[in-house]
Amino acid sequence: MTARHVINASVSPKGSLETLSQREVQQLSAAGSGSIYSLFRQCALAILNTGAHVDNAKTILEAYRDFEIRIHQQDRGVRLELLNAPADAFVDGEMIASTREMLFSALRDIVYTENELDSQRIDLSSSQGISDYVFHLLRNARTLRPGVEPKIVVCWGGHSISSEEYQYTKKVGHELGLRSLDVCTGCGPGVMKGPMKGATISHAKQRITHGRYLGLTEPGIIAAEAPNPIVNELVILPDIEKRLEAFVRVGHGIIIFPGGAGTAEEFLYLLGILMHPENRDLPFPVILTGPKSAEPYLQQLHAFVGATLGEEAQSHYEIIIDDPAQVARQMTLGLKAVKQFRRERNDAFHFNWLLKIDEGFQRPFDPTHENMAGLQLRRDLPPHELAANLRRAFSGIVAGNVKDKGIRLIEKHGPYKIHGDAAVMQPLDKLLQAFVAQHRMKLPGGAEYVPCYQVIS
Structure with missing residues (x-):
């Protein structure tokens, strides 16, 4: 699989995950432990490749080695900054609605999973x-x-x-x-x-x-x-x-x-x-x-x-x-x-x-x-x-x-x-x-x- 056209973009959630705590942002940051960030990056890259006829995770990851996500907490909520993202996920610079929904669903589930595992109520x-x-x-x-x-x-x-x-x-x-x-x-x-x-x-x-x-x-x-x-x-x-x-x-x-x-x-x-x-x-x-x-x-x-x-x-x-x-x-x-x-x-x-x-x-x-x-x-x-x-x-x-x-x-x-x-x-x-x-x-x-x-x- 050869790398396709890429794009830099900023995207905010709509009706799903509006805010993250400072701790959650740190967990997801590449500057943090790295493991949660790597997981989210991998899932996000797959979602942005929706429609690609590839069934090999290693191939996709290698094709977009320079893809990055930066997570920003701001007064109006969380914002994702995408660098070198697959351009097919966008139309005239705007992310396709279904892709945006799924991207923030992935963020929601990964954050919640990590926090639940840290919770005393999970056995x-x-x-x-x-x-x-x-x-x-x-x-x-x-x-x-x-x-x-x-x-x-x-x-x-x-x-x-x-x-x-x-x-x-x-x-x-x-x-x-x-x-x-x-x-x-x-x-x-x-x-x-x-x-x-x-x-x-x-x-x-x-x-x-x-x-x-x-x-x-x-x-x-x-x-x-x-x-x-x-x-x-x-x-x-x-x-x-x-x-x-x-x-x-x-x-x-x-x-x-x-x-x-x-x-x-x-x-x-x-x-x-x-x-x-x-x-x-x-x-x-x-x-x-x-x-x-x-x-x-x-x-x-x-x-x-x-x-x-x-x-x-x-x-x-x-x-x-x-x-x-x-x-x-x-x-x-x-x-x-x-x-x-x-x-x-x-x-x-x-x-x-x-x-x-x-x-x-x-x-x-x-x-x-x-x-x-x-x-x-x-x-x-x-x-x-x-x-x-x-x-x-x-x-x-x-x-x-x-x-x-x-x-x-x-x-x-x-x-x-x-x-x-x-x-x-x-x-x-x-x-x-x-x-x-x-x-x-x-x-x-x-x-x-x-x-x-x-x-x-």
């Missing part, structure tokens, strides 16, 4: 404490809206998909919007954009002026996959595990489109939770869908789940091929069951407190070579534990593919080595080979994909 040593932390992060972002009936549909899928698959996601989003449903995605390109784009049109047709296009991400992902400009509520969670928990706590149903390693990670996380005995009776509609051309992929993913986690795991979702209207109808029916269930048990519509999430699904996984090699991938494990470990394996592959830290680890130490029983490794290897053959690991157009892993049985 990250317990499962309940971690869920409370996720709740506080979402509430601070004004994502949680009490009293609104369940209608947030989470859409998961790949950033590297074919044009036909992308058009299909738009059709599904359109059908969801016609039924007054809102869309939540990982906020990037591909499947993370298509359903939102479809829903914006149908919301306009239905004269819905406050449609929600919620994007949930984390620093390592946003740096590689810039948010799409349709997102009107961006939340940056501290790590992938809290991001995944936010999806299942705030969403009321999930649609899974074709994708790659990241989609498999999300799917396995979800199945591991739904298979927990305490969640057996909890309604949570899950639909796998895609155009006719994607049926082999969806059936292969279905077969992988059956081979590794068994038939019970397969019972937690349904597959609908090439029928956007039916997907939306089934999701609408599922949301009615969610509404009834939560009313009967006095559970909140805006945050799924009753969903049991084991601590093993909440603890951040650091995809070092040692940790990846040490994953227990055995068929004799309880299915929800095996799902958790498979999720970690895919999380490492995502890191090695697109995250700056993971890419640098692979460059230094070579590919990750993933060990396990043949009964697990063979289906895993087959699935990963299919991802590579179908160009689902990276955005098309770049260099030929070189796997960041070796599967060893």
